[in-house]
Amino acid sequence: MSHASTTSVGRKPSDTLSHIIIWAIFAIELLPFYMMLQMSVKTNTSFMTNPWLPAPPADWQWSNFSYGLGLIGPYIANTVFVATLGTAASLFLAICAAYFFARYRMPGSDILFAMFMFLMLMPGVANIVPLFTLLKSMNLLNTLWALIIVGIAGGQVFAIFVLKNFIEEIPKDLFEAAEIDGASHFQQMRNVVIPMSAPIIGTLAILMFLGKWNDFMLPLIVMRDKELFTLGVGLIYLNGEYVKQWGRIMAAFLIASMPLIIMFLFTMKLFVRGLSGGAVKG
Amino acid sequence: MLAFAAQNWVCVIDTSIDSLVTVMSIAWLKFPDMGFLATFSLARPTALRSLRKTHHYERHNRMAKVIIENVYKIYTGDKGKLVTAVEDVNLTVESEEFMVFVGPSGCGKSTTLRMIAGLEEISKGSIYIDKRRVNDVPPKDRDIAMVFQNYALYPHMTVYQNMAFGLQLRNFPKAEIDARVRDAAAILGLTPEMLERKPKALSGGQRQRVAVGRAIVRKPKVFLFDEPLSNLDAKMRVQMRTEISKLHTRLNSTMIYVTHDQVEAMTMGDRICVMKDGRIQQVAEPLDIYNTPANLFVASFIGSPPMNLFEGTIENRTNHLVFVEKTKEGLTPLTVRVDERQESKLQSRIGKPVVFGIRPEDLEDKHLVADPNPAFIISAVAEVSEPMGSETHLYLTTGTHTFIARSHGQLRVEPSTRMELVANMKKAHFFDCVDKKDYVKEFGEINVEKWQTACGLIV
Numbered sequence: 001m002s003h004a005s006t007t008s009v010g011r012k013p014s015d016t017l018s019h020i021i022i023w024a025i026f027a028i029e030l031l032p033f034y035m036m037l038q039m040s041v042k043t044n045t046s047f048m049t050n051p052w053l054p055a056p057p058a059d060w061q062w063s064n065f066s067y068g069l070g071l072i073g074p075y076i077a078n079t080v081f082v083a084t085l086g087t088a089a090s091l092f093l094a095i096c097a098a099y100f101f102a103r104y105r106m107p108g109s110d111i112l113f114a115m116f117m118f119l120m121l122m123p124g125v126a127n128i129v130p131l132f133t134l135l136k137s138m139n140l141l142n143t144l145w146a147l148i149i150v151g152i153a154g155g156q157v158f159a160i161f162v163l164k165n166f167i168e169e170i171p172k173d174l175f176e177a178a179e180i181d182g183a184s185h186f187q188q189m190r191n192v193v194i195p196m197s198a199p200i201i202g203t204l205a206i207l208m209f210l211g212k213w214n215d216f217m218l219p220l221i222v223m224r225d226k227e228l229f230t231l232g233v234g235l236i237y238l239n240g241e242y243v244k245q246w247g248r249i250m251a252a253f254l255i256a257s258m259p260l261i262i263m264f265l266f267t268m269k270l271f272v273r274g275l276s277g278g279a280v281k282g
Numbered sequence: 283m284l285a286f287a288a289q290n291w292v293c294v295i296d297t298s299i300d301s302l303v304t305v306m307s308i309a310w311l312k313f314p315d316m317g318f319l320a321t322f323s324l325a326r327p328t329a330l331r332s333l334r335k336t337h338h339y340e341r342h343n344r345m346a347k348v349i350i351e352n353v354y355k356i357y358t359g360d361k362g363k364l365v366t367a368v369e370d371v372n373l374t375v376e377s378e379e380f381m382v383f384v385g386p387s388g389c390g391k392s393t394t395l396r397m398i399a400g401l402e403e404i405s406k407g408s409i410y411i412d413k414r415r416v417n418d419v420p421p422k423d424r425d426i427a428m429v430f431q432n433y434a435l436y437p438h439m440t441v442y443q444n445m446a447f448g449l450q451l452r453n454f455p456k457a458e459i460d461a462r463v464r465d466a467a468a469i470l471g472l473t474p475e476m477l478e479r480k481p482k483a484l485s486g487g488q489r490q491r492v493a494v495g496r497a498i499v500r501k502p503k504v505f506l507f508d509e510p511l512s513n514l515d516a517k518m519r520v521q522m523r524t525e526i527s528k529l530h531t532r533l534n535s536t537m538i539y540v541t542h543d544q545v546e547a548m549t550m551g552d553r554i555c556v557m558k559d560g561r562i563q564q565v566a567e568p569l570d571i572y573n574t575p576a577n578l579f580v581a582s583f584i585g586s587p588p589m590n591l592f593e594g595t596i597e598n599r600t601n602h603l604v605f606v607e608k609t610k611e612g613l614t615p616l617t618v619r620v621d622e623r624q625e626s627k628l629q630s631r632i633g634k635p636v637v638f639g640i641r642p643e644d645l646e647d648k649h650l651v652a653d654p655n656p657a658f659i660i661s662a663v664a665e666v667s668e669p670m671g672s673e674t675h676l677y678l679t680t681g682t683h684t685f686i687a688r689s690h691g692q693l694r695v696e697p698s699t700r701m702e703l704v705a706n707m708k709k710a711h712f713f714d715c716v717d718k719k720d721y722v723k724e725f726g727e728i729n730v731e732k733w734q735t736a737c738g739l740i741v
Contacts, residue, residue, distance in 0.1 A: 173434035176401050181448035181496075182422035191447070195438040 036257075040064055040250040047246050061247055068251030074227060075234035076256065082144055082230055083212035086151030087205055094156045095201070098163030099189055103175065113164075119157045125217065132221055142224045150218060155208045162204060166197045206267055213260060231256050346412035346425070346503035346536050348375040348398060353407035355393050355560070367393045369560040371407070375538055380530050382551030383540045386583070386731065390560035391540045392508055398538065399428050399506050412503055422451075427497035428506040432513060433489045435481040435496075441467075442477040445496045459499075466495040469529070487518040494529070507539040511546065523550060544584050548572070556580050558735050578713045579734035581639050587675065590645070590685035592616060592638045593715055596631050602657070603628050605638045605712075613681040619657035621707040627741040628712060635715035637737055642675070644706035645687035654704040661702050667695040676701070713737040 039047055041060040101113055131150065132141075140146040170192065178188045194201060216232035223229055229237065235256060238249050355368035368390040375381045383391035396402040398409055400421035408415050416424050427448075435444050442463055449459045467477055470491040481489055490510055497505055507526070511519045527550050530537050541547055547554045548568045556563040556571065556579075564576035575581035581589045594607040594615065603625045607616040618638075620628055628636075648654055662678040662685070674693040678685055678701065687703055695701065714737050721733040 171432060171434065173430045173432055174436065176399075176421075177428070177430060177434035177496075178436075178447075179401070180399060180421045180426065180428050181500075182451040183447075187451060192436065195436075 036250050036253055039246055040068075040254045042247045044244070044246055064247040064251035065255065067245075067248045068253075068255055071238060071248065072231065072234055072252045072256055075229050075231045078144060078228060078234075079213055079230040079232075082147045082151065083209050086148045086155070086212050087208040089148070090152045090155040090208055091159065091201065091205055093152065094159035094163055094204070095189055095193060097156070098160045098167055099185070099193055101160065101164045102167035116157055116160060120161065124154065128217065128221060131218075135222060141222055142228065143222075144228060146222045147212075147215070147219055147230065151212050151215070155211060159204045159208070162200060163197065166200045167193055170196050202267065206263065209263070210260060345377040347377045347410075348504055348536060348538065349408075349410040350374070350394070350398070351408045351410070353394070353397060353409060354405045355390070355397060355402065356405040367560050368397070371560075371562055373555060373562060373565060375536060377536055378534050380527075380537045380539065380550060380552040382547040382554045383538065383557060384542065384544055384547035384554055384583075385557035385563075387542055389557040391542075391555075391557045393560075394557070395428075395506055395508055395538060395540045398504070399426055400424050401428075425503045426506055427500045427502040427504075428508065429490075429493045429497050429510045431509040433481070433493040435489060435492055437481055440478055440480055441472065441484070441492050441495075444481065444492055445477075445499050448496065448500050462499040462501075463495075466498040469498065469532070470495050470525075486514050487522060490514060490522060491525075494526070498529075498533070503536065505533075505535055505537040507537065509540055509542065512541070512543070519546075526550065545586060548584065554584075556583060558583075559732060561735070563735060573709075574739065575711070576739055577735055578637055578639070578737035579731055581711060581713070581739075582734060585641060587642050587686045587688070589639045589641050589711070590683075592680075592683045592685070594636065594638060595633060596620070596628050596636055596712075598632055603632070605636070607638075607680060607682060608635070609680070609682045616660050616662070616680045616683075618660050618705055618707065620712075621710065623708070624710070624712070624741045631712070631714075631740060636740065637713040637715045639711040639713060640705055640707075641709065642686040642688035644709045645685075645689075645703045646706070647676075647687075647689045647691060647693060648702040648704055650689065650691050651704045658705050658707050659702050660705055661700060664695045664699050664701050665697060667693060667697075669693070678703075712740045714740060 038054040041062070041064060042050075042055050043061055046055050046059060101109065135141055135146050135150070140149065174192050174196075175188055178192050183191060214232060215230065216236075219230045219233045220236075223233060226234075226237070235253060238252060350371050350373045353368060353371045354366065356364055356366050359365040371390075371394055373381075383394060385391050393402055397404050398411070400416065400419065404417050408417055410416065411424055411426070435441075436447065439447065445463045445466060446459045449462065454462075463477070464474075466472075467474070472488070472491055472495065476484065476488065481492065484492065490513075493510070510526070511522050514522060523546055526537075526539075530550075539546075539550060551568055553565060554568055554571050555565045556576075558579050564571055564580045566574075571580060571584050575584060575589075578591065582591060592605070592607050594605055597604050597606050603620040605618050605620060609615045645660075648659060660680075662680050664676050664678050665684070666677040668675040668677075669692060671692070672690075674689045674691060674695075676687040676689060676693070676695060678687060716733060716736045718728050718733055721729045721736070723729045
């Protein structure tokens with residue numbers, strides 16, 4: 001009896017091994033974050049003498065953060081501008097397109113949708129050279145608009161795919177009731193589609209925002225002026241241009257990752273709900 | 283070089299499809315009647331946007347006649363096959379009338395209603411609401427309101443917001459909206475506290491009330507109901523049935539009501555339109571439909587329990603016409619004399635196959651009838667008896683046909699007892715019995731309902 005009560009159901013010796021593996025992976029995942037945290041409050045000297053363990057709290061260099069913020073402040077502003085505008089516009093267009101694909105058919109709409117899906121298979125990097133040429137001929141090189149426009153076009157496909165399936169799940173009667181109530185298409189989107197697919201739209205918004213926040217390749221290629229850098233590129237250049245003030249660089253990195261961490265922590269529930277939302281609809 | 287060109291293409295396709303689709307969808311949504319896109323679309327082209335102004339609704343007149351003229355609904359089904367869902371429907375729903383469309387599922391009744399609502403395109407023919415041809419008028423400008431089977435309430439809005447939504451979109455002043463919503467709520471017995479709830483916090487019956495309320499506040503010319511009670515439990519359905527009837531008396535509006543439940547049709551409708559396979563079978567007042575069904579289908583569809591039907595022939599015996607049942611070999615056929623008043627119309631059918639129909643309530647246990655005429659007595663074996671209290675339902679068989687009798691007494695009948703019943707032949711019906719060979723389905727089965735629609739009433 002006592003034996004049974006002390007052993008968890010399904011616990012086998014082989015589980016110990018998998019637990020060790022999981023913990024190991026977990027540690028590897030967290031190591032960079034830990035290093036960033038503890039380095040962000042050290043001076044170069046204290047880092048050289050003690051690279052692995054946190055410094056005693058009395059020696060913490062809070063000034064690293066104000067300096068770090070000064071370094072990346074403009075990058076953050078650029079990134080927020082690009083990511084917010086790109087996400088909003090991309091989502092809006094994706095909702096329109098998904099609404100159309102989900103609710104109406106016209107000859108060729110299947111082919112059109114299939115082409116969309118095909119685009120999802122295309123790795124973004126494969127487009128880099130022609131994209132560059134295209135942006136060059138559009139005189140958009142070295143502007144934030146290049147990032148925004150490409151961001152708007154690029155993020156949509158996945159969003160349309162997910163949203164279309166979600167909108168198809170909304171009872172048709174609701175749209176018809178709205179139509180009889182006098183709602184135009186945009187009003188139907190606002191009053192039926194958006195409230196009813198809020199979790200999935202939220203999830204998509206987070207994903208898009210994350211993607212644009214972390215975008216590295218495109219800004220690296222398109223941007224030349226330092227003032228126009230977004231975070232992805234800006235942080236890399238920090239590494240190269242200064243005498244390695246590790247503490248300051250890490251403080252800047254930490255500041256740059258903060259919004260994402262905060263956003264993720266607070267929207268985790270929504271995020272999970274959105275991802276599983278399409279599967280079981282109550 | 284080639285690779286570069288290919289990549290260039292990919293990129294151009296990527297960007298151009300994206301923008302093309304976006305532009306097309308926005309353009310199409312904004313201007314659905316725009317050129318080729320509109321001709322392709324299955325949705326309704328928008329034509330008239332003239333009725334936006336509030337004053338139109340203020341002085342609106344509830345009297346509205348709905349005329350359906352040679353209407354067809356043809357759509358492309360699987361493998362490009364054309365399917366006719368509604369075929370040559372002609373009907374006039376008078377002003378202030380309560381018209382019920384009834385029929386089995388797939389008979390085209392909902393499609394017809396949806397065409398009136400503007401939710402379904404009209405393939406051929408015209409629909410007029412209040413003398414205006416509405417084929418190309420979008421639903422919101424047809425001055426109709428619709429109540430859906432699954433309520434179709436916006437789940438994220440409160441009851442109040444649900445009811446007010448249509449008025450808000452039409453830019454009604456706030457005070458007017460409030461007054462109308464509260465009026466409708468009072469009519470439907472929705473408490474002010476309920477108005478603040480979300481639909482999911484309401485019972486099925488309450489939700490359906492809200493859905494009706496949403497229709498009432500708009501004060502439309504025509505109310506459309508699409509099987510509004512079929513999601514409710516039996517008790518609630520009876521209650522809501524009377525409430526909708528009362529509402530009709532109170533509002534005096536034209537109402538068109540779709541149901542598959544013939545009891546609802548009989549109890550609610552001023553007139554009933556029975557449909558089958560996309561065609562109207564009969565349009566008449568409930569009792570007319572019950573007493574003189576136009577064909578075998580209507581006869582068997584309307585009435586519960588349904589009319590008993592026997593296949594057989596009319597024969598002339600000793601100066602009287604007699605119906606003789608068509609039986610399996612070796613069984614004695616059921617034989618009953620035809621009522622004198624019906625004989626003249628049946629003369630021409632002597633020797634020909636007919637279907638004899640008699641309602642369960644027109645068959646009574648012999649012992650409960652004073653001085654029965656032996657010519658009208660039929661004999662059959664009781665299989666089951668169901669005492670209902672006020673009456674007894676007897677399930678009987680002649681060996682070939684099974685049928686139901688509704689005796690007014692409280693009978694106790696042992697199974698397998700032979701009984702004698704008196705048929706009230708004055709109320710009997712005779713239908714042509716068309717050859718079933720023409721109504722064979724794919725696997726050799728007979729499409730009974732389709733066959734029934736072809737068997738017209740003789741008398």
